[in-house]
Amino acid sequence: MNTVLIFDLLKVSFGEKVLKIDLNDQPQSIEIIVQENRELFTFLRDHDQLYFDMLSSITGIDNGPEVNTMEMIYNLYSIPFDLHLMVKTKLDREAPLVPTVSDIWKTANWHEREIFDLLGIRFEGHPDLRRILLPSDWEGHPLRKDDVLQERYHGIKVDY
């Protein structure tokens, strides 16, 4: 099984929801549309020739106000078949909302909280979407390109 075959397999089952394949990335990636990504991920996890049982990492990227998109990148790994897959999805920057995968892979729970904390992407259906690294009363999401640091936090000057 390689990425091209996985792509074809996904195309058959999900059609329009699977956009394109990029063989230059390491590991090779597949781009999907963000809505209803949950069925696709469940399919990837449960398929008997793929069995992507481990979610290594989730990354959120802000492309800045000019491009006006954000991206989510899921790095999956299949322990029994030694397969890598990177799944990408683009989302709207104004009100970024992604269905959660934290019930498919429990590890996504904290990863999604981290992305919410640093980038302000919201996760629909997440059981406990709180800030994780920054204090609860911090203002803004520091990894957004247009984030402006607050001047003072509890009377402490922030930007030195």
Place this chain on the structure above:
Amino acid sequence: MAIQYTYHPDHLKNSESIYTSVSSLKRGEMVFNIGPQHPSTHGVLRLEVVTDGEIVKEVIPHIGYLHRCFEKHAESMSFNQTIPYVDRMDYMSAMNSEHAYAMGVERMLGITDQIPKRVEYIRVLVAELNRIASHFVAIGTYGLDIGAFTPFLWLMRDREHILRLLEWTCGARMLYNYIWIGGLYYDLPLQFEERCAEFSAYLKPKLEHLETLLITNKIFIERTAKVGVLPLDLAVNYGVTGPMLRGSGLKYDLRRVDGYSIYPELDFDIPIGAGAMGTVGDCWDRTYVRMQECRESLKIIDQCLTMLSSELKRDKDFNPRALAPKKIRPKAGDYYVRAENPKGELGFFFRTDGRSDIPVRCKARGCSFVNLSVLPEISKGVMISDLIAIVGSLDLVLGEVDR
């Protein structure tokens, strides 16, 4: 100028929210905090614990006290300038983290195959030395947590030799900046190989002492066996890696699975937990896996030393920085690189635009961060003293949890 702080009674409440609402507590239940300043949390970790008498009902970890904006910093610095920051993530095993990071950037540049063999062997040698040092701290402080003082002192004594060896190579005891992209800071110092071989011979009986003193000690077994059992399916679903996953019985080590660097050429075993003292995946299994990994690392060190003093002998023309690129400009794309750290899978995600030597995005997937997330699941319904035993067996480094 001193830091100015304005006192307000609500500040504390607003910044560190108590997750549990007091009104929802049942009769006899109580909320209390362990940490962030507490010796058994191994750093600035705060555990909000809901208890009923001695029984833990719920654990809510609060992290972020050591957040140093690694990802934000990495977005404003070139790849080679980030290496000292990588050191400071998992400060107990900086060599391993550097190795993973340098390997990732080299893979982006496409120079992985050109790295000289001697450089690779030195990298693996220092990384495995650091792995032993990291496991020694893990086992030593774990013993300390549950009342065994002597092993901690013995292990710190032996770890000191490793730190001195590493200090000799690069001048720093814990935060090395030794492994560079495309090479090394310096070649090994003269006679390092002989001294390191002496150390390896010295350490082997010490590991036997450790096993009799701590691992097979009756009190230690009573405190750790059948405690904090992590079933394999739960571990995989939570993304748990490293000795914790192997303790749950899966032979999964990225040094073998991915076979990066020169690990395919080396002979070593992957110890897994078998439930010898209780259940597979309990705290004892995790600790015993760490201890056995020290033996395997010693095997690797011996093989590296043999190679470094025979086939890949020191040569005065050898320049470990020969391949270090002057301008690091990887072509545009997304990369995810992972490597086996003492605590698990350390991954780096890079996005590069192909125009600058600064990544657009650099995300670190810390193994301690992911391993900690399973804590609430495996510590439901245990005694408070067992909670301390479970937290210790996770082998957390808060520098990496918070990044």
